[in-house]
Amino acid sequence: MKINKETVEKVAHLARLEVSEDEKELFAHQLSDILDHAEKLNELDTEDIAPTAHALPIQNVFRKDEVRASLDREAVLANAPQKDEGMFKVPQIVD
Amino acid sequence: MLDGYEMTVGLEIHVQLDTDTKIFCGCKNEFGAEPNHHTCPICLGLPGTLPVLNEKAVEYIVKAGLALNCEINTFSKFDRKNYFYADLPKAYQISQFDLPFCEDGHVMIQLEDETEMKIGITRIHLEEDAGKLNHAGEGIASSDSSLVDYNRVGTPLIEIVSEPDIHSPEQAIAYLKKIKSILEYIGVSDCDMSQGSMRADVNISVAPTGSDELGTRTELKNMNSFKAIEKALKYEPKRQIKVLESGGEIIQGTLTWDDEAGKTIPMRSKEEAHDYRYFPEPDLVPVIVEQEWVDGIEDSLPELPDARQKRYVEELGIPEYDAMVITADREMADFFEAVVKEHNDAKAISNWIMGDFSRLLNEESITIAEVKFKPADLAQMLKLMDEGTISSKIAKTVFEEMFATGKNPDTIVEEKGLKQISDTSELEKIIDQVIADNQSALEDYRGGNKNVFGFFIGQTMKATRGKANPGMVNKILKEKLEG
Numbered sequence: 001m002k003i004n005k006e007t008v009e010k011v012a013h014l015a016r017l018e019v020s021e022d023e024k025e026l027f028a029h030q031l032s033d034i035l036d037h038a039e040k041l042n043e044l045d046t047e048d049i050a051p052t053a054h055a056l057p058i059q060n061v062f063r064k065d066e067v068r069a070s071l072d073r074e075a076v077l078a079n080a081p082q083k084d085e086g087m088f089k090v091p092q093i094v095d
Numbered sequence: 096m097l098d099g100y101e102m103t104v105g106l107e108i109h110v111q112l113d114t115d116t117k118i119f120c121g122c123k124n125e126f127g128a129e130p131n132h133h134t135c136p137i138c139l140g141l142p143g144t145l146p147v148l149n150e151k152a153v154e155y156i157v158k159a160g161l162a163l164n165c166e167i168n169t170f171s172k173f174d175r176k177n178y179f180y181a182d183l184p185k186a187y188q189i190s191q192f193d194l195p196f197c198e199d200g201h202v203m204i205q206l207e208d209e210t211e212m213k214i215g216i217t218r219i220h221l222e223e224d225a226g227k228l229n230h231a232g233e234g235i236a237s238s239d240s241s242l243v244d245y246n247r248v249g250t251p252l253i254e255i256v257s258e259p260d261i262h263s264p265e266q267a268i269a270y271l272k273k274i275k276s277i278l279e280y281i282g283v284s285d286c287d288m289s290q291g292s293m294r295a296d297v298n299i300s301v302a303p304t305g306s307d308e309l310g311t312r313t314e315l316k317n318m319n320s321f322k323a324i325e326k327a328l329k330y331e332p333k334r335q336i337k338v339l340e341s342g343g344e345i346i347q348g349t350l351t352w353d354d355e356a357g358k359t360i361p362m363r364s365k366e367e368a369h370d371y372r373y374f375p376e377p378d379l380v381p382v383i384v385e386q387e388w389v390d391g392i393e394d395s396l397p398e399l400p401d402a403r404q405k406r407y408v409e410e411l412g413i414p415e416y417d418a419m420v421i422t423a424d425r426e427m428a429d430f431f432e433a434v435v436k437e438h439n440d441a442k443a444i445s446n447w448i449m450g451d452f453s454r455l456l457n458e459e460s461i462t463i464a465e466v467k468f469k470p471a472d473l474a475q476m477l478k479l480m481d482e483g484t485i486s487s488k489i490a491k492t493v494f495e496e497m498f499a500t501g502k503n504p505d506t507i508v509e510e511k512g513l514k515q516i517s518d519t520s521e522l523e524k525i526i527d528q529v530i531a532d533n534q535s536a537l538e539d540y541r542g543g544n545k546n547v548f549g550f551f552i553g554q555t556m557k558a559t560r561g562k563a564n565p566g567m568v569n570k571i572l573k574e575k576l577e578g
């Protein structure tokens with residue numbers, strides 16, 4: 001499967017990554033190679049195999065609805081670049 | 096009415112589940128706490144943490160699914176929905192994509208013209224709520240920064256998706272109210288819209304009447320008042336029709352409802368059109384809901400509003416409409432039934448509940464739980480009426496006093512001297528005086544003006560401050576006036 005430059009740009013934007021022109025060319029090739037490699041799996045006959053929902057063969061891992069201590073707010077906000085009124089301060093969201 | 100067009104409404108109702116803790120961590124699930132007090136490495140999405148599913152949240156969604164007539168999927172799994180937003184610390188929301196817990200449900204709604212309608216439910220899935228952004232300044236568009244509170248992150252949320260069966264504002268509101276009523280009955284959520292524990296994404300389209308295809312839709316997100324939804328549903332289809340009629344095209348997108356201006360406004364957003372790149376959540380294993388578990392939950396379901404309504408009509412003989420209004424609110428229905436247990440006139444009880452009781456609840460804006468008097472007090476008041484101790488007119492006064500003070504009706508009648516006068520000789524004395532004081536009216540009456548009779552009734556009631564037994568006054572007056 002061929003990945004073009006536009007797809008790289010779109011994926012990079014969705015992931016909020018900045019990529020240079022050279023990198024776009026490079027990643028287009030590399031991503032195409034990865035998809036080609038994965039494409040090989042389609043050669044297998046999976047007719048009678050149930051779809052895999054998870055790599056681990058276990059189900060129903062639950063916890064009881066019991067309250068456990070939360071973090072101290074000071075610790076929560078310790079690494080926040082900006083804070084105010086006990087909250088994280090973030091830049092304007094809609095332009 | 097929309098000339099030549101039909102509107103179609105899709106509702107995605109988000110309801111917060113009333114568990115003690117969040118969906119994937121042990122932080123308290125509580126509204127109104129100090130900002131960022133209920134957070135931990137898991138709900139903050141710190142690297143290296145792993146979510147563990149709250150069993151109660153699964154129980155609650157299955158309960159909701161059963162109450163909304165859904166099929167419960169034996170095999171469910173979670174998926175990641177990826178997007179960047181400041182209220183979402185992991186930059187993905189754990190939700191369900193292709194294998195939700197519940198599918199293919201429905202509810203019945205009743206409309207004002209007394210017709211009944213079935214509204215389909217496509218699916219109900221379980222997901223985590225996001226945090227809350229507090230905007231400094233005038234609102235989201237004009238402020239240069241936002242403050243983020245992550246207490247709400249990880250609150251268990253169910254999303255109920257409707258089939259495109261809704262074609263009017265009235266149907267949409269009836270559907271929303273029905274869902275709210277049922278979820279309150281089964282106790283999985285308080286559905287408090289003012290606190291955001293129930294909110295809806297509303298999508299709206301119009302198409303020429305009879306057309307097989309739906310028109311392009313616009314969406315209003317996070318609506319949290321029935322009034323605003325109703326107003327928006329009256330406005331938006333007309334706007335769309337105007338655009339189409341003038342040769343324009345509807346642009347699919349998100350709108351906001353400006354309640355003050357009474358119109359919808361397009362929302363500008365940097366966010367890429369829906370490209371959520373869902374993929375199976377690797378940090379959570381699938382959930383198998385065995386039939387035995389479903390059966391246990393089904394057994395725990397209380398009698399639901401529809402069944403209750405039917406029982407009230409068939410067994411208690413109250414009108415369909417009264418039964419519908421009373422059963423819509425579980426507390427109201429419980430109160431009604433508690434009175435019915437003490438007094439056998441269900442129709443009289445429903446009249447008081449639908450009338451003065453509901454009026455006073457509205458006027459004082461209080462809930463049933465805050466009402467001061469007990470169901471037994473209302474039963475006792477009705478008994479006093481039946482026995483002739485108080486008239487129906489006086490009962491109104493007694494009821495208002497009960498509502499205001501919580502005193503029992505016997506005490507009120509005693510303290511205020513409201514006992515009905517049913518003593519013949521006492522009434523005759525009063526009536527003689529009324530007639531003596533109104534000689535010209537008496538002449539009118541005897542001269543053939545029978546309308547004056549009402550005047551004499553009024554004067555007698557006035558003289559007794561409403562306490563005279565009306566039946567007896569009627570009888571004695573007639574005798575005396577005819578002479």
Ligand SMILES: [Zn+2]
Nearest residue numbers: 120122135138
């Ligand atoms: Zn937490």
